[in-house]
Amino acid sequence: MSEFIDTVLGFPTALFSFSLVVVAAYWALVLLGGLGHFHAGTDGHTGAGAGGGGHFHGHGHFHGHGGADVHGAAHGHGAAHGHGGHGHDASDGSDGHEHGPGGPLAAIGLGGVPATITLSLLIALAWFASLAGSVLAGGGTPATPLAAAVLAGALAAAWLGTRLAIVPLRRVFREEPPASLRDFVGRTCVIRTGRVGVDFGQAEVTADDGSSAIVQVRRHALDLAPEGAPDGAPGGTAVEPALTAGSTALIFDFDPDGQFFWVMPYGQTP
Template identity: 40%
Template sequence: MSEFLDVVLSFPTVIFSFLLVVVIGYWVIVVTGLFDLDEADAAWLGLGGAPAGITVSLLVALAWLLSLIGGQLVSGPALTVVPVVAAAGAWVCVRAALAPLRRLVPEPRVHSRGDFVGQMCVIRTGEATSDFGQAEVTASDGSSAVVQVRTTGQDRLARGDDALIFDYDADGEFFWVMPYEKEL
């Protein structure tokens, strides 16, 4: 056991041993419920759609193992490149292992301005005319945005009026709106 600890706590493995302790601590916290797994894994690293906590854990564990093996096989000045080779090897292996997940996990949806067309909005400036106006619109995910709006013809909308977004002008970067009266 002391031989193993000597190897684990010596160069080059010690670099990844510290990181492995951090990863183990992370998973202990996740498993005990002190940390919400959904929030912790919200970030994505682009390695095939796996959550960041899982991806980083696999990278560190594999780099630690490759560093442990490389430290035993290599000696002398070549020992200094073992951590770099271990990290690169781990990156390649984890990326290849997680590649099939790209087909299973949908990419996060990127919202565009066109998503607001057909939505109701509420005028937030004193009035909205063919030259100026702002309105608040709520997206399908519940978030809201204040957008630039314009009316057609002689329509004038006052603050608090409901309007329907019916088009987007990409050149002017504003939405065309028209008055909307709720059915009784």
């Protein structure tokens, strides 16, 4: 027993022994619920547009109160609207909760899972490899050349073992890409305003998860009849029917600068 303690407290095993105690205490607290989830995400709250009674959660869900439209697109925060109590966050780009692939652990090929799991595996494997190497070298604190070799071997074995162990875990902790307004391109929508022009228009579009969003939509000037002229009239420039409330339209493009969609009639004949 004394030989085991000497080895555990000897160099290089002692470098990992104290770290292993910290790791064990941490996971004990996690199991007891003292630290909650080891990978808790941020849940920021942001005001949601002028006149809109709602709030935006950092996890990508918009909860609206009332029926006021939220014109978030003009501010680059997405064009989400609480429809029927629940909306869909259609923000373009990252929502602030994205975890990039960078970082020290990712730089050495150990990214893709929470750092707490990776470091715990790394420390535990390094301690075990260092202990085994020290025992093979005679126990206690080996001579300096042997101790350096044991340390290098323990670090290499810990890295390799951790890398192999986290491969299946990456599938579990893989995060979905953030929702983007461009995901709506190619979908149909229902017009919710009296008209759709080059500078005005809103439509309701349904996402894959069944939630809906009110987005800003526009039509090209060449698709609109001159004022007072019927659609498709000779001498007019319109080649497609008008889009009014309740009409179905096809989203065919997205304008990143104006944060709106270009639409055209769908399932209608001129």
